[in-house]
Amino acid sequence: xxxxxxSLFLSVREGDSSVINCTYTDSSSTYLYWYxxxxxxxxxxxxxxxxxxDMKQDQRLTVLLNKKDKHLSLRIADTQTGDSAIYFCAGGSxxxxxxxxxxxxxxxxxxxxx
Amino acid sequence: GAVVxxxxxxxxxxxxxxVKIECRSLDFQATTMFWYRQFPKQSLMLMATSNEGSKxxxxxxxxxxxxxxxxxxLTLSTLTVxxxxxxxxxxxxxxxxxxxxxxxxxxxxxxxxxxxxxxx
Numbered sequence: 001x002x003x004x005x006x007s008l009f010l011s012v013r014e015g016d017s018s019v020i021n022c023t024y025t026d027s028s029s030t031y032l033y034w035y036x037x038x039x040x041x042x043x044x045x046x047x048x049x050x051x052x053x054d055m056k057q058d059q060r061l062t063v064l065l066n067k068k069d070k071h072l073s074l075r076i077a078d079t080q081t082g083d084s085a086i087y088f089c090a091g092g093s094x095x096x097x098x099x100x101x102x103x104x105x106x107x108x109x110x111x112x113x114x
Numbered sequence: 115g116a117v118v119x120x121x122x123x124x125x126x127x128x129x130x131x132x133v134k135i136e137c138r139s140l141d142f143q144a145t146t147m148f149w150y151r152q153f154p155k156q157s158l159m160l161m162a163t164s165n166e167g168s169k170x171x172x173x174x175x176x177x178x179x180x181x182x183x184x185x186x187x188l189t190l191s192t193l194t195v196x197x198x199x200x201x202x203x204x205x206x207x208x209x210x211x212x213x214x215x216x217x218x219x220x221x222x223x224x225x226x227x228x229x230x231x232x233x234x
Contacts, residue, residue, distance in 0.1 A: 040227060
């Protein structure tokens with residue numbers, strides 16, 4: 001099955017760019033996703049990229065996909081203290097019952113200091 | 115986006131007791147719900163998939179008699195951890211989406227806020 005790896009912690013200063021990296025094993029994932037989890041809140045879908053794209057930009061967020069290296073990254077420009085959260089990378093997979101579902105990385109805790 | 119509410123957010127229970135976690139879709143009909151578990155410093159792992167009105171399908175290695183899932187209505191699914199033990203202490207999170215089509219993309223799935231279970 002899919003295996004997704006990401007670093008556990010990243011610390012940046014406010015105003016800097018943050019780059020969160022992720023590697024995955026299953027190249028058949030049609031979509032790759034980034035989720036954000038703030039304390040006490042559910043996972044929020046931030047952005048996603050279709051596997052035939054290599055870049056997607058959405059306001060301050062840029063997703064880069066290197067299919068050859070099976071590497072996905074999320075860049076947050078002008079990082080704010082409100083961006084402090086845990087960020088999960090996820091690949092599309094299938095459950096035992098055949099439903100499309102998600103395989104998650106362990107999450108990267110982003111800490112933004114003033 | 116759509117709202118999924120999970121309750122309770124934290125629970126502490128004694129070893130041997132059962133704990134019920136609720137997952138509700140507040141503004142859409144959740145035909146399909148997924149239950150995930152996350153151990154400390156590990157990934158979120160899918161436990162089971164449930165469709166309203168039918169039995170849940172469990173992933174390999176998940177005991178269906180221990181983790182009882184009920185999805186009796188289009189807005190509510192419950193996960194009951196029976197005879198809980200300290201090794202069941204974990205973060206449990208549900209996600210819900212409309213539609214039974216297996217191939218729906220995950221952009222249509224919405225997550226609850228999760229439940230931190232501690233068994234003492």
